[in-house]
Amino acid sequence: MLSLENITLSLGDRQLLDDISILINKGERIGLVGPNGAGKSTLLKIIAGEMEFNEGTIQLSKAETVGYLPQDGVDPDPQLTVMEEVESAFEGVLQLEQDVKELQQKLADLEPGSDAYDEAMKKYGKLQDRLEQSGAYSLHADIEKILMGLGFDTKDFFRSTQEFSGGWLMRIALAKLLLQKPTYLLLDEPTNHLDIESLQWIENFLLEYEGAVIIVSHDKAFLNKITNRTLALDRGDINDYAGNYDYYEEKHEERMEHLRQAYKNQQREIKQTQEFIDRFRYKASKAKQVQSRIKQLEKMDEIELDEHEEEISFSFPPPERSGAQVMKLEDISKSYDDVQVFENLTYTVDRGDKIAIVGPNGAGKSTLVRILAGHEPVDSGNREPGYNVTTSYFAQHQADELDLNEDVLGIMRDAAPKESETRLRTILGCFLFQGDDVFKKVSVLSGGEKSRLALARMLLNSANFMIFDEPTNHLDMQSKNILQQALDQYEGTFMIVSHDRDFLDPIVNKVLEVQPDYIRTYLGNVSYYLQKKKEEEEDLKVESTGGNESPDKGGKELSRKEERRIEAEIRQAKYQKVKPLSKKLEKTESRIEKLEQRKKEIEDKMADSGFYDNSERVKETTMEYEKLKAELVEVYSEWEELAMKISEIEEEFEV
Template sequence: MLSINNLSYFIGGRALYENASLHIKPKDKIGLVGLNGTGKSTLLKIINGDFQPSSGEIQKAKDCTIGFLNQDLLSYQSEESILDVALEAFQETLRLQEEIDAVLKQMETDYSDEVINKLAKLQDQFEANEGYTIKAKAEEVLEGIGFNTNDLQRPLKTFSGGWRMRVMLAKLLLEKPSLLMLDEPTNHLDLPSIQWVENYLKTYEGAVIVVSHDQDFLDNCIESTVEVSHGTLTLYSGNYSFYKEEKKERMEIQQNAYENQQQMIKQTERFIERFRAKATKSNQVQSRVKALDRLDRVNEVVDDNISVNFKFKFSQKSGRDIVSLENVSKAYGDLVILKNTTARIERGDKIALIGANGKGKSTLLRIIDGTEPIDGKREHGFNVIKSFYAQHQLEALNVNNEILQEMSQAGSKKTEQELRNVLGCFLFSNDDVFKKIKVLSGGEKSRVALAKTLISEANFLLLDEPTNHLDMQSVNILIQALEQYEGTFITVSHDRHFIKGVANKIWYIESHEIKEYLGSYQEYVDWKAKQEFVKPIVPSVESAPKVEAPKRKEVNQSEANLIKKELKKKQQDLEQVENDISSLEKKKAALEIEMAKPEVYADAEKLEALNKDYATFQAKEGVLNAQWEKLAEEIESLEMELS
């Protein structure tokens, strides 16, 4: 569908891409990953035609259409309602509607066969384009990504940049281009909206390329990963988690090859130095010199994963209770956020506050901080020292300060070397620490603000969306820092990878009350799924009518014989599925051994074929496991009938 061939792109004298190639097929779901500054967004703009490559070419099929969501769309404004803006995705259908309206107006005075036939033809085209459903489709997508039904008629210009970006995403999804390119689509989405987009992309009929720092989002909606590194594009046949494991194995092989080659080079160079002056060895020396010149050098592995070690210092330890809220209510006019809710934060709690936008998460953080007026009782514990990180703190940075100077003013009394060590953990090394705040990117400013928060010696942190504008490497650094933090914190975040890494409690707001789940985020997700599963089946205690349990129907001998026969067949089927699963697991194990062989890694084509086979086995295993679960349930049901 689209081919990138020997692409080179230079910024000044630096090669962002050099002879890079990639082939995108219909229905490909690709995640584009790499460190900040490697050119991921630039590649999307080159594909879109916004930038011209220095050399090489991009070929696309004649019927290939491209839809591109990028951060530049934040500035787009319109007087039209967001529903009308989304409906612009159906330009041809809207044009037909206008023509139909014009013909209907004409028919008020002209009933000729020509006009009637024209109307019939237009209506047939309109119906073929599913014109009668476009409004419902637009409403479904807009509500899926977080808009309320009442919002749909509001003008686009009345929404903030993040919400306007959601409207542009909705419009793109409705256009259904052959190739959908999304640059950080989760930046302005809450968790329910992110999950909705994931599900939409899974079944999207066209190809998708996604740039995102949200690792769970990538895992859930892509099928292959392309890494941008050192000016090249490297394909991995799996989602982000597969890419991480595969890259680790490839790096080990590359490092071994590099070390072996370096040893060979040293031996060859010693031979050359030793026998350079001997005439009898001149031919052998020249042969080895030429061999070194022709040698295809293996690059040493540069590990992008950074392990950090923070040394947090508290001037004083807090008491057991950090914050207590009792019968707290908060409302903005008719908008009720909290109503007579009670909650408590204890020392050592690491709380993730999750949920949809508009539920009052940031308001609750301010309530806990003590800066938001409330009805009810709020009490801070003994020796609690707070530090609050929020996006507005980026604006509070002194833009004329250098990074090191800004850190020294945080009041931590750390030495310059200690501050440099902390900044090194946040990817500011050597002379980077002397950069002015005003020249930093949004992500770099976020890292500075976070570093200031973490060195504040506070024993209680309040973190509002700390992963916004951070790349994957920076998110992992923050996770490591908070894992080592011995104090207490509460964070608002929509990044599931981050939440999984740091939280030991989950808070969410439901029915204007603070609800608490004691456990990790994954445990919460599993619990929530079970709750949703049984919700329509088991009515609440308050609403359930008090009725006697139905008596079990008696089974006569004839029916019992039929059930036994059916039970035996199901048990045989279950045994066969178990055998199939066992056989498949053996095949997967054999394939894993084959894939681990060095000669296989050296053969990219063979490795790709084996990866595809492995993916096929995984898919078959999923189908067999589903069959096993269904049969097990049916057997259990039949056994209950006989009991």
Template sequence: MLSINNLSFYFGSRPLYDGANLHIKPKDKIGLIGANGTGKSTLLRLITGEYQADSGNISKAGDCTIGFLNQDLLSYQTDDSILLVAMQAFERELFLQKQIDEVLHKMETNYEDSDIDKLARYQDEFEGLGGYTIQARAEEILEGLGFSTDDLQKPLRLFSGGWRMRVMLAKLLLQKPSLLMLDEPTNHLDLPSIEWVENYINNYEGAIIVVSHDRFFLDNTVTSIAEVTGQKINLYPGNYSFYLEEKSLRNEIQKGAFENQQAQIRQTERFITRFKAKASKSRQVQSRVKALERLEIIDDVIDEAAKVNFKFNFGTQPGRFIMNLEEVSKAYGDKIILKNTNAVIERGDKIALIGANGKGKSTLLRIIDGSEPIEGERKMGHNVIDSFYAQHQLESLNVENTLLDELKQAGTAKTEVELRSILGCFLFSSDEVFKKIKVLSGGEKSRVSLAKVLISEANFLLLDEPTNHLDMMSVNILIQALQQYEGSYIVVSHDRFFVSEIANKIWYLEDYEIKEYPGTYEEYEIWQEERKLNAEIAAPQPKIVEKKEAEKKPVLNESAKKEAQQNIKKLNKKIAELEEQIEKLESQKAESEKQLADPAIFNDVEALKRQNAEYRKIQDLLNNANNEWEAVMIEVEELEKAF
């Protein structure tokens, strides 16, 4: 379907790809991974043709269509409703609908035989494309991505960047391209929406390339991993977990081959040094020299499992309780976030706050931080020093500072050597510490901000979506740092792997209250599954009780019984009359449909209009008769329950 052959691409003087190859077949589901800056998003833009390769080629089948979800779409704004924006995916269907409307409008005043042919062709194609269901399909996908029914008619411009990205994802999914390319689709999705997208991808009939740093998402969606490393693309069959095992095995083999080759090189070099001055050995020496020149060098294995060796200390130990929230309520107008809720954070708590977007997780972090006004009491514990990380705080970085200067201004007494060591832990090595903030990518700025939070000597951290824009290596570093951190923290995150590694308690918002599960994320998931199962089992019980209650016959006296019997008799007579009326209307409807199907009627516009009007009138009468029949039947059933 699509083939990348011997691809080379330079970003300035730096090669991103050098002789890279990748072949994509129909229905392939590929996870594209690699460290930030290795060129994952660039590869997707090369495939779309936005960038041109310096050498090599990308060829695709003639019928291959490509859909690309990228972060640039966040800037798109319009006054159109999100439903209309999503329905732009149905370009051909909307064109046909417009043509049908124009032909029908023209036929009202200026009838021509050619219009009948046009109308038939347009309607046949429109129906074949499923044109009558496009709105229902768009609504289904938008609601699957977390929008409420009321949201669908709201203008796109009213939504935040993350929600706009969901609309663009919905539009892309509705287009159903033969190759769907998704660049970090989970960055702006909550857990329910991520699970919905996982299910959609699993049932998607085309090929998919997804760039993601969410391990669980990759495990649940892809069937192969394409790793960008060393200007090449290495393909591994299986999901991300299988990739880790396979890569470990490949690295072990490569390491052995590298060490064997290095031993051979050293031995050859010793022979050349020892005998190069002896004429009797000159032929052997020259042979060995040429052999070294021809040797295809095996690269050493690069250790990508970065380790955090710096211990993040704080000087002040807090008391037993970090924070108490008592009878806290919070609302924005009619939108209630919390209502008379209570919560306690104790020393040593590592809390993950999870759940759907719009429930108030970020608001709760601001309440705990003290920056959000509330009703109720917020009691900070003794000697608690907090530090708050959120995405908007990236804007507070001084863009003219170097990385080193920015950390120096964090207010700690750490030496320059210690600060450089910390930056090294966050993948900024050697001279990179002298880069200015303004040249950093979003992910690099996130790493600087996280480093500032972790060296602040705070004993209580509040982290809002800290893994957004971080590659897997950076997420791994953050996990290690938080696992070593001896203080307390509360983290908002939708990254299930991250949460499973760093949390010993789970918080979630339900019924306007803070609910707590005292265990790990894996245990929480099992508990939630059992909870759902128990709810499903218990759900029918109230209905059974209601039925039994309804089956209890009221006690009627003789006079009431006689009156009820007379009413039943009248209603049965009405039912018989309605059934006779329905039978006649159905016969009239069948005759009307027969006349409308007669090709001759299309030669007489006035007759066509009259027959259409007559058909609609019969259909309305039939619907009313059926509705009345149902209502009378229900009334009879209710009266009969008394006997």
């Protein structure tokens, strides 16, 4: 049992933790939630013994252990391979294995039956018992299982750790931690660097974990699946809820409603009391009653409403309407040195698509969106933007391009000089820059703050095709909700690389799965995609086993080969049906472009003050203008009909 009693911590003049007491039992699954800056990461560091506190005590038995995964900052040995780095967490076990081997060699040199041999055998027996209890015999199998569950391939085991990016280094640190099986497992934003497959794996792992788990995360779906208790930290105080995040939200809202009502009643009482005091302050006959009410106000504990209760909303500027086809990639090939990422890739984005891009890390998701955004050159093939398409792109590395000498508000003002400061501050507030934070220099911002600023700056654009690469990694729940609501109301087209199911599900209508050897579209949200993948895996398993036998490697390969053949036939049949419609769509779009151009020319003429001097010209031009508008309505209708037919064919051929 882990006990925190009266923990207090002040940072400067700010009381971050105020007399906090928590009791954590073995086996509990706890979500630690609260706004950014509330002290969640700090509390985990205190529990892990990595940070001092001002007052209070922490009690933990000697037999219990604490394991902690920070958000970032892991630093593995660059001289070690992935396997060696993970094994380094078990130096005691590895040393025990070495001692047993040395003793085996010694026994081989001793005379059986001698005193030295008998003494060595006793020692050997004890070491063997310790080795069995340590789990050494299954250690390497466990390491491989967890590394593969976190997305590593077997060939990665023997690569140097310095070959991997920060996200993969975090996975190595997570693997070491999970293998050590601490009594209390503390995870600070563990899902930020996981793809959707690894995320599902770790969910199942944590559900079966024997120790207690405390998780800081802004992934609502992850918290709902794993946790059965929620600790809400805010303004130095902590509240305990006996359920997952959904339960916490429901009960928290009930609590806040009671608090708002109590605040309203108290404010009314304060007003009435103050009015009495002001009215009778100088009346001698009421002096005693006035003094009584003054004391009453002085003793009153004023109710404070949560400063985060204020509703903040944001909406994108209305974008111009694009053509029916927003972007087309045709026969795209892309390699990095000897690594082929895409070969002859063809993909089309249609107006109104809201696409989530998922798949394992390293499959090419970020490369694909950079190509779509025009930020990544290709080896061969064509990238064709549609009519009137304007693109806006967000990626984590864009935070590095911010002017370090500029302040936060200045970055926004430079991006949209015509916007009012009120609107700029409102958008910044959506992404956790409030009050004097807007005057901070970019040079002093953390990596997460820079990323949020880059995202806020992007959202000032009125593009009709928006592309996001992991936009939610550094956002808290409120900021994610604001962005989600804005995207839900957005009238343009967007694509998002993300593994956050709760964020994606309400706003996407397609899922593009990117795998190392193929891409595939699912018509639905991420939950639908995951369900379909599960069904496909079950069908494949039945097919490869003949319904009752264990699958062998050969059976799987044969089944996959057959599956690819069927998919190729379906793609070809779909192409034959879609091709004539696509050509009609392109011709219709070309016609639209000409009509829109002529319409704009007439509107420019009509905007000229001298246009109305010639009544005959006004009459002719107005008739042409009205005819153009009617024709455009008709052609747009043709667009919609053709796009609908193509969509129906794609749905028909969806497998």
